[in-house]
Each structure stands twice: as C-alpha cells, then as structure tokens.
Amino acid sequence: MNSLDAGAGPAMNTEDGGARPVVVGVDGSASSLTAVRLATREAAWRHLPLRIVHAFIWPLMHVKMGPSEAGPHEGGLRHDAERLLAEAAAAAAQTDPSVSVLTDLVTGAPSPVLLRAARDAELLVIGDRGLGGFTGLLVGSVAVQCTAHGRTPVLVVRGEERDSGPVVVGADGSPDSAPTVEAAFAQAEMRKTELTAVHTWTRASGHAHGEHHDHKHDSATVAEEEGHQLEEALAEQRKNHPDVLVREHLLRGKPAKVLVDLSKQAQLVVVGAHGRGGFTGLLLGSVSHQVLHHAHCPVLVVPRGGG
Helix, strand or coil: CCCEEEEEEEECCCCCCCCEEEECCCCHHHHHHHHHHHHHHHHHCCCCCEEEEEECHHHHHHCCCCCCCCCCCCCCHHHHHHHHHHEEEEEEHHCCCCCCCEEEEEEEECHHHHHHCCCCEEEEEEEECCCCCCCCCCCCCHHHHHHHHHCCEEEEEEECCCCCCEEEEEECCHHHHHHHHHHHHHHHHEEEEEEEEEEEECCCCCCCCCCCHHHCCCCCCCCHHHHHHHHHHHHHHHHCCCCEEEEEEEECCCCCHHHHHCCCCCCCCECCCCCCCCCCCCCCCCHHHHHHHCCCCCCCECCCCCC
C-alpha cells in the first residue's frame, strides 16, 4: 500500500499491462466511507486493485500544511488528509482483505482530480454528497460533474445499501443504450442476482381524426412493438450472460418515475448518461439526472460508448 502526493499528475499507469483499477474518491465523510466499501466489493468482483484518492485542495490556497507551532506534532492539514486515507484503506481491508489497495493524496479540486484519476480506471465510485455539501442539494456537485463529464462508468453511492434485490436497468432501445444494458448484465452476474429490464413509452396509439378505432387493439399493438424493442435490446447480452435471470418490465409511463419506484427494492440502478431523444448539448440525460437525484439505492451511470 502506498500513500503519495501525486500533484496534478496522471492517474495510475496501466500502459505496462497493469490492471485498470477501481477508483474511489474520499473526503472523510460517512458517504465516502460507504463508497469505499462498495468500491472494494466492485474491485473484488472484477479481480482488480483499488485506488483510493483524496483531492488535497489546500496547497492551492497557499495555507500552511504542517502542524502549528502551538499544536501537537502530528497535527496539520496534510496529516489530517493522510489520516483519512489510512482510515479509508482500513475500511477497504476490513471489507475484503484480498483486494490490493493504493492510496493517493492528489493536489487539486475534487472534480478535476477524480476525472483525471478515472481516465485509466475501470470504474469510478463516489458518494452522493460529501463534507461541505448543502443539505438542500439532493446530489453533490462532484457527483453531478463526474457523471456528466466522465468517460468512465461512475457508481454514485446513495440511498440504502442492500445485498439483496435485483439490478434494475433502463433500456430505451436506442443504440446508445447497448453499453448500459451490457453493464447491467455484468453487474447482475457479479452480484449473483436477477436483472429487471425496464422499457417504457409515452406515445399514444395513432389514428386519423373522425375514424372509428378499437383503442384497446391499438394499445396492444403499441405494447407489442415496444416489447420487440426491449427483446432486441436484451438479445445479445442474454447470450453473453446466460445465467442471469431477466425479468422484463414493460409499461406506458415516464421512465424516471418507474426506475425510481423500482429502486426502493433494488440493490443497484443502471442508467445511461444519454437517453433516447436527449439533446446533444445536455451532458447528462434527463432520465439519468432524475434517477441520480431521487433513487433509493446506488446508481451506476454508464457513458456513451461504455467508457
């Protein structure tokens, strides 16, 4: 286990064939310690090392790092940062001692530091709100920025930790949803649980004005068409993960509300950073944004292309 001040330098070097780590950001808050536990489990499932990162912003403020003249020898901001990294490493070791752990004290603001660290990572894990977060904010700014700007899947720890319950995924049938579905199947397989695949629609059955139509028949036709979209979205990953039990959740309604409702009994919700109909200028799709803010369990946000 190493502890170092990496400055604003690059993330862990993986060019020599080393494994891409699971990265977790810590700030000493209860939320970040929960993130460490979940990140350790993710690293164990994937047989990867864990890199614990603390963004050390104080050098940018030009304040004294060491102990004060009147204070104890072991005091000071740098010592406090090293202590919280040690506590995080101890939490990881307690969760799963088989996982290899590296701790990094990196100079910089949290969001840029974590986004840089995530470049060479398999997964970034962060708490939904750390120290200094405003109570009125449902999700902290660091979580929002990392999920919006990251090119690596981001697991945001929020709501309730559960070892039981399904993995829930929103599958809208768009080409961009394929990496999200793939990630959800992988998570269900690692967690040895079933997958609930959610597909919703809001379009009404079409008919010309003044014509008589059997609305029940029209609704059934739309449901059948949407069901085919869901089957197509799941087909490839069903073959790749034959042991994963899939339950399809097909209904008319707003996807975010359905996903948030299902998160009450789930251990993880998986969403794509961009959904069908999303505007190119929006960094985080509206469904992902709503789920990230309101889910009752951790949320995995998968970027376009899967990272």
